[in-house]
Structure formats: C-alpha cells, structure tokens
Amino acid sequence: MSDGEFDIIARYFDRHVAREDVLLGIGDDAAVLSLPANRRLVIAMDTLVDGVHFPKGTAAADIGYRALAVNLSDLAAMGAQPEWMTLSLCAPVSDPAWFDGFSRGLFELADRYQVALVGGDTVKGPLAVTVQIAGTVxxxxxxxxxxxxxxxxxxxxxxxxxxxxxxxxxxGSLPVTSATRHLRQRFLRPEPRVSLGRCLRNMATAAMDVSDGLLTDLDKLAGASGCGARIDVDALPLSSALLDTFARDACIDYALAGGDDYELLFTIPPQRVVELPSDVACTQIGVMTEREVQCWRDGNPFVPRRRGYDHFDM
Amino acid sequence: MSDGEFDIIARYFDRHVAREDVLLGIGDDAAVLSLPANRRLVIAMDTLVDGVHFPKGTAAADIGYRALAVNLSDLAAMGAQPEWMTLSLCAPVSDPAWFDGFSRGLFELADRYQVALVGGDTVKGPLAVTVQIAGTVxxxxxxxxxxxxxxxxxxxxxxxxxxxxxxxxxxGSLPVTSATRHLRQRFLRPEPRVSLGRCLRNMATAAMDVSDGLLTDLDKLAGASGCGARIDVDALPLSSALLDTFARDACIDYALAGGDDYELLFTIPPQRVVELPSDVACTQIGVMTEREVQCWRDGNPFVPRRRGYDHFDM
Incomplete structure (x- = not known):
C-alpha cells in the first residue's frame, strides 16, 4: 500500500523540533518563526532536477543531502547562520524506501547544522527537489x-x-579506486563552508559560492564588484585524487570550469590574510585587478577551454 | 537565440524593488531582509506541477499568477501579511514568450500585494513552479x-x-458561457483572501485555506483542534454559475470535495460574528461539535461521494 501525501510528511519529515524559535512548525498552513531583533533574515532557494543536477539513479540519501548542501552553501557565501528550511519534494511514485533514504540524507546534514525543517510540499511529478533555506546574520x-x-x-x-x-x-563509470571514490563523494556530498563563511563575515571584501564553475562565478563576483581579476593557473590547488585520475590539463579544466563544488570564492585585503581560519584549506589563486578576468599560466596569458555551466545554455 | 539562465533572471524577474526592508535582492547568493522587531516570520511553500496542479497547456500568465496565489492563500490562513517571495522555476525550454507571460501573471498578483521577488532559481527540466512566500504577523x-x-x-x-x-x-471543454467562463477563471485565478485573514487574526479561533477540498481540509482543522464539526449541506453557498452549469448534486460534490478553491475555512465564536468584515462574502456552513466531522442534508445525515484530493493517493 502506498502512502498518501499527509502520511509521507508525517512519517518521513515531521520531526520534533527542539528549537525554541520555531513557534509553529510542520502541520499548519505555514510556519511561524521568531527572529532575534538584532539579526537580518537571509534566504536562498535552490532546485535540483533529476538528470540535470544529479545523474539519474543517484541514491535518495545523496539527493537529500545534496539538496540541503547547495542551499547551505549559499548562506555560507553570505556569512549567515542557517536556521530553518522548507522543502518541496516532487516525486513520481510514493516509494517508502526512497523517502526513507532521502529524509536520512537530508537530516544527516540538517542535524549537523541544527537546521529545522518547518514546512513544505510533497507533490507527484517528475523527480525534483527544492529547498528554501532561511538563516540569520x-x-x-x-x-x-x-x-x-x-x-x-x-x-x-x-x-x-x-x-x-x-x-x-x-x-563514465570509472574504475573504483580511493581517488575516484573521493571524487565521487565530493560530487555527491559537497561540504558547505558554513563556518568559514561565518569567519569571513568581517574579513572578506566579497564572497560567493562556486556552483557554476570557478571562472563563470568569478566573472560574476568581479562584475558585481566593478573590477577584474587575474587567476594564476599554476596556483590552483589540484589534489592527488584529481591528478591520479585525470591528466593535468583536464584537472585544470575541471578546476576552472567544473561546477558543483560549493567551495567559497572570496577576496581579502593582503593585510588580513593572517586572520584566515586554519581549519579549512584556503588557497590564494590570484588577485583582483582593475578590469577583465584573465588567467595566467607559466607567466603567459592562458585561455581556458570552457568557463562554466549555464543550465539554460541550450 | 535562446536566453541563458542569467539572462532569463535579468530580463523577466529582476525588477527594481522599492521596499526598504529588502537590503539585498536578486543577484547575490541570497537575499537579506529586515524584519520589524515586533513581528514574527511566517513562511510557506507550494509547488505546482504541469499536468498535476494545472492542465497541460495552461497559459503561462495563469501559471505565474496561480503559483503565487496558492502561497498567498497559506499566509492568509495564518492572518499574516505577505512581504517577500522566492521562486524556483523549472522549465523544459527557454521560450521568451512563455517567460514573459509567466512573469506578467506572477507580478500582476505580486504588485497587488506589494510582494517583492527577492531570489530563486531557474533550471531546466519538466515544467514545475515552486514559490516560497515569507510574511510577517x-x-x-x-x-x-x-x-x-x-x-x-x-x-x-x-x-x-x-x-x-x-x-x-x-x-471537459464545456461550451463557453458567462457561467463557464466565471468558473474557469475561479480555477485559473483564485483570489487569495489576504485581507480577510488579517481581519480574522483576532476574531477566529481557527482557520485554514481550502486547497484539497472542504471536507478533507475540515477533517484537518477539526483534528488539529481536537473536536468535530457538523456541516449543513443546505447552507453551502452554491453560485448561479455553478447551478447553471452542473446539476445540484454535482455542485454539492464540488463544494464538499473539490480542491483548489483557496477560500478560507474558519471558526468563530457566535458572539463575534457581528465583527466579520462585509467586503468578502462569508457563509456559515455549520458548527463545531465534540467529535466527528459529519454532513447533514434536509435534516438527515449525508454521506458525500468523495471528501477531497490527495496528490499521492495513487
């Protein structure tokens, strides 16, 4: 027997919320939340579509984790503290095992950041997940x-x-090695840089998360700031997992244009570098300039093969 | 030439926001909003899926309008004032005419309630729209x-x-008459009862919006309140548009079990009825009881043919 919408919500998503600021949670027409008077509300919303943002056949737990991770990453980029989320889950069939896996992945990450699920919608349709995250700063x-x-x-x-x-x-169904397993996990389970974002709040002059590719996103940051940037390709941090699996030039392509990293890209005045926290590896990959975003490699200008990913670039 | 994701956002959705409480709107990783200190935050999220929540072929402007209307209705049911929204739009192709129509429908209603669009996501995939509404109370x-x-x-x-x-x-492609045209508009363009909800805030003992069908939703309200209800079927307000188009029994079925009305269902102590606002027609259709939700018609218990609609009732 399949579950109805209300059973699904009750069974997999309606958990006791210990947060005192959740005045009314799941189960009414809307949630009511209490915001501290000296804080601002920070909200972001991201959607993951089956076959577009993750490969068809991705495990439900990984989808649940990822749907929240990409949103937490947006708050990290603002220096905000995540607080509450709502979830819209569009699923083609009512499969208890799938919902169970999805909610486990979602709450694994939610619990780590003490984010409360306070509402949402469960509908029937092609698999897609939208999470709205609300935080404070x-x-x-x-x-x-x-x-x-x-x-x-x-x-x-x-x-x-x-x-x-x-x-x-x-x-590509590449052979399983410790390197490919690590890379696979980095796609399926990105680590939102929430605590780094909090540290950067009073230190960085600009920040954003890398979701569409480093160069594409740097174009946006530079454009919003009205300046340019110079990336030193030789300074890009390439891991042994990358270099063990792909040729160096391919690794550089991935680093410059690959999306889905959910790392933080940020700018900082030289004199404040000493204040950077030591618990997250951060690498200086370039410097902000007056105009244009350029790459340099071995002392020469370098034109990358691609710059990033646009979901509607058809 | 088709538009990329960022062009779509810039062209159709990134509008100048006159609200002073929008400290940072569309274009960064998240929006930053200012909430008055004496208010609570109220949030809701609803998703509309093509072919599930509206018929395939529905005009883009109607989809845009409706996506916001169903969310405003949730805030209305809380007695809250809508303030800001985020939008996740999943569309299969990048069609400028479609985006133009969608944004016109969305902003027609948004402007009426001065709701600012402050963020969201535009992705490629099967047509589905998720709106998150945030309000205050x-x-x-x-x-x-x-x-x-x-x-x-x-x-x-x-x-x-x-x-x-x-x-x-x-x-059913019924013939176009003034009655069928009216009914059609009532599905495509539901009127969220925001001002009624605001009036009821200090008057009603309970409220919710009717989205899944009157009886199904009344079951929820009665269940949440720990009491029962008795509906007087003869008191249901049947319009001439309904009665001109369908047989009386079918009209009663629609009234009791039809979803998508986005009217407010609410309870009020008898002595406060005089305080009800006069600008929205409200009809007493029953009374709250100790237990069970029952219908009566012509002085006898009445068992309706169906009670409502569950999107995962497969």
Missing amino acids: EADRWLTRAGARPGDLLFVSGVPGEAAAGLAVIQ | EADRWLTRAGARPGDLLFVSGVPGEAAAGLAVIQ
Whole structure:
C-alpha cells in the first residue's frame, strides 16, 4: 500500500523540533518563526532536477543531502547562520524506501547544522527537489559579491574541480579506486563552508559560492564588484585524487570550469590574510585587478577551454 | 537565440524593488531582509506541477499568477501579511514568450500585494513552479488550525467548489458561457483572501485555506483542534454559475470535495460574528461539535461521494 501525501510528511519529515524559535512548525498552513531583533533574515532557494543536477539513479540519501548542501552553501557565501528550511519534494511514485533514504540524507546534514525543517510540499511529478533555506546574520554586516577592490587577494576554499571530476567518474563509470571514490563523494556530498563563511563575515571584501564553475562565478563576483581579476593557473590547488585520475590539463579544466563544488570564492585585503581560519584549506589563486578576468599560466596569458555551466545554455 | 539562465533572471524577474526592508535582492547568493522587531516570520511553500496542479497547456500568465496565489492563500490562513517571495522555476525550454507571460501573471498578483521577488532559481527540466512566500504577523497572535472549540460557528469565504467545477469546464471543454467562463477563471485565478485573514487574526479561533477540498481540509482543522464539526449541506453557498452549469448534486460534490478553491475555512465564536468584515462574502456552513466531522442534508445525515484530493493517493 502506498502512502498518501499527509502520511509521507508525517512519517518521513515531521520531526520534533527542539528549537525554541520555531513557534509553529510542520502541520499548519505555514510556519511561524521568531527572529532575534538584532539579526537580518537571509534566504536562498535552490532546485535540483533529476538528470540535470544529479545523474539519474543517484541514491535518495545523496539527493537529500545534496539538496540541503547547495542551499547551505549559499548562506555560507553570505556569512549567515542557517536556521530553518522548507522543502518541496516532487516525486513520481510514493516509494517508502526512497523517502526513507532521502529524509536520512537530508537530516544527516540538517542535524549537523541544527537546521529545522518547518514546512513544505510533497507533490507527484517528475523527480525534483527544492529547498528554501532561511538563516540569520548580524545586522551590521554580511558578505556580498560586490565589495572586492583591485589589490585584494583572491582565495578559494578546498579543491575546486573535484566535484565536476566526480561527476565524470560517475557518468563514465570509472574504475573504483580511493581517488575516484573521493571524487565521487565530493560530487555527491559537497561540504558547505558554513563556518568559514561565518569567519569571513568581517574579513572578506566579497564572497560567493562556486556552483557554476570557478571562472563563470568569478566573472560574476568581479562584475558585481566593478573590477577584474587575474587567476594564476599554476596556483590552483589540484589534489592527488584529481591528478591520479585525470591528466593535468583536464584537472585544470575541471578546476576552472567544473561546477558543483560549493567551495567559497572570496577576496581579502593582503593585510588580513593572517586572520584566515586554519581549519579549512584556503588557497590564494590570484588577485583582483582593475578590469577583465584573465588567467595566467607559466607567466603567459592562458585561455581556458570552457568557463562554466549555464543550465539554460541550450 | 535562446536566453541563458542569467539572462532569463535579468530580463523577466529582476525588477527594481522599492521596499526598504529588502537590503539585498536578486543577484547575490541570497537575499537579506529586515524584519520589524515586533513581528514574527511566517513562511510557506507550494509547488505546482504541469499536468498535476494545472492542465497541460495552461497559459503561462495563469501559471505565474496561480503559483503565487496558492502561497498567498497559506499566509492568509495564518492572518499574516505577505512581504517577500522566492521562486524556483523549472522549465523544459527557454521560450521568451512563455517567460514573459509567466512573469506578467506572477507580478500582476505580486504588485497587488506589494510582494517583492527577492531570489530563486531557474533550471531546466519538466515544467514545475515552486514559490516560497515569507510574511510577517504581529507577535501577539496568529491563526492556526488548532483553536476551534465545540459551539464555534464554521464559516467559509466565497463559493467553495467553483474552482473544481472550473477545472472540469477546462478539462471537459464545456461550451463557453458567462457561467463557464466565471468558473474557469475561479480555477485559473483564485483570489487569495489576504485581507480577510488579517481581519480574522483576532476574531477566529481557527482557520485554514481550502486547497484539497472542504471536507478533507475540515477533517484537518477539526483534528488539529481536537473536536468535530457538523456541516449543513443546505447552507453551502452554491453560485448561479455553478447551478447553471452542473446539476445540484454535482455542485454539492464540488463544494464538499473539490480542491483548489483557496477560500478560507474558519471558526468563530457566535458572539463575534457581528465583527466579520462585509467586503468578502462569508457563509456559515455549520458548527463545531465534540467529535466527528459529519454532513447533514434536509435534516438527515449525508454521506458525500468523495471528501477531497490527495496528490499521492495513487
């Protein structure tokens, strides 16, 4: 027997919420939440579509995890603290095992950041997941893409390109090695840089998360800031997992143009570099300039083969 | 030439927002909003899927309007004031005429309620629209489904059943008359009862919006309140548009079980009925009881043919 919509919500998504600021959670027409007076509300919304944002056949738990991770990453890029989420789940059939896996993946990450699921919608249709995340940030300052200035140093967290390489591993059914397993996980289970974003709030001049590819996203950050940037391709952090699996030039392509990393790209004045937290690897990959986003490699201008990914670039 | 994702957002959705509480709108990783200190945040999220929540071939402007209307209705049921929304639009192709129509329908309603679009996502995939609405409500009181008491009078706004009848008109391609045209519009362009909800905030003991069918939704309200209800079928407000188009028994079916009305169902102590606003027709259709939700017709218990609609009732 299949579950009805209300059974699905009750069984898989309606969990006791320990947060005192959730005045009314799942089960009414809307949720009612209490925001501290000295905080601003920060909201973002991202959708994952089956076969577009993850390969068909991706495990339900990975989809659940990922749907929240990409949203947490948006809040990280603002320097905000995640607080509550709503979920719209569009699924073709009512499969208890699938819902169980999905909710486990979702709550694994939600619990880590103490994010409460406070509402949403469960509908029948082609598989797609939309999460809206709501967070808070101190009223005095939050991060945007718009504050970078020429001379600021350009940093990225983690290893950009691993997620796109991981997708290639999955889609190409590459042999399982510790390297390919690592890359695969980096696509399926991106680590939102929430605590790094919180640290950067009073330190970085601009920040965004890398979802569409490093160069495409850097174009946006530079454009919003009204300046340019120079990337030193030789400074890109290429992991041994990348280099063990792909040729160096392919690794550079993944690093510059691969999407789905959900690392933070940020700019910081040189004198503040010493304040960077040490628990997340951050690499200086370039510097902000007066105009144009350019790549340099071995001391020469370098034109990458592609710059990023646009879901409607048809 | 088709538009890329960022062009679509810039051209159709990124409008100048005059609201001072939108500290950062579309174009960054997230929106930053300012909430008055004495207000609570109220959020809801609803998804419309092509061929499930509206017939395939529905005009883009009607889909845009409806996607917001169903969300405004959720806030209305809480007595909340709508403020901001985010939009996730999943569309199979990048069709400028479609996006233009969709955004016109969406903003027609958004402008009426001064709701600002502050963020979201545009992705490629099967047509589906998710809107998250955020509103505010006074900190002292909001409406829920849970406050009804035996003896409270049961009211509904407008004419429940017209939307389901309108869907039948569309799906059955019934001849165009002023009656069928009215019913059709009631499905395509439901009127969210925002101002009524605001008036009811300090008057009603419980409220919800009728989205899945009057009886199904009344079951939820009565269940949440721990009481029962008795509906007087003869008191249901059947419009001339309904009665001109369908047999009386079919009209009663639509009124009791038809979804998509987005009218408010609410309970109110008898002594407060005089306070009801006069600008929205509200009809007393029953009374809250100790237990069970029952229908009566012509002085006898009446068992309706169906009670409502569950999207996962397969």
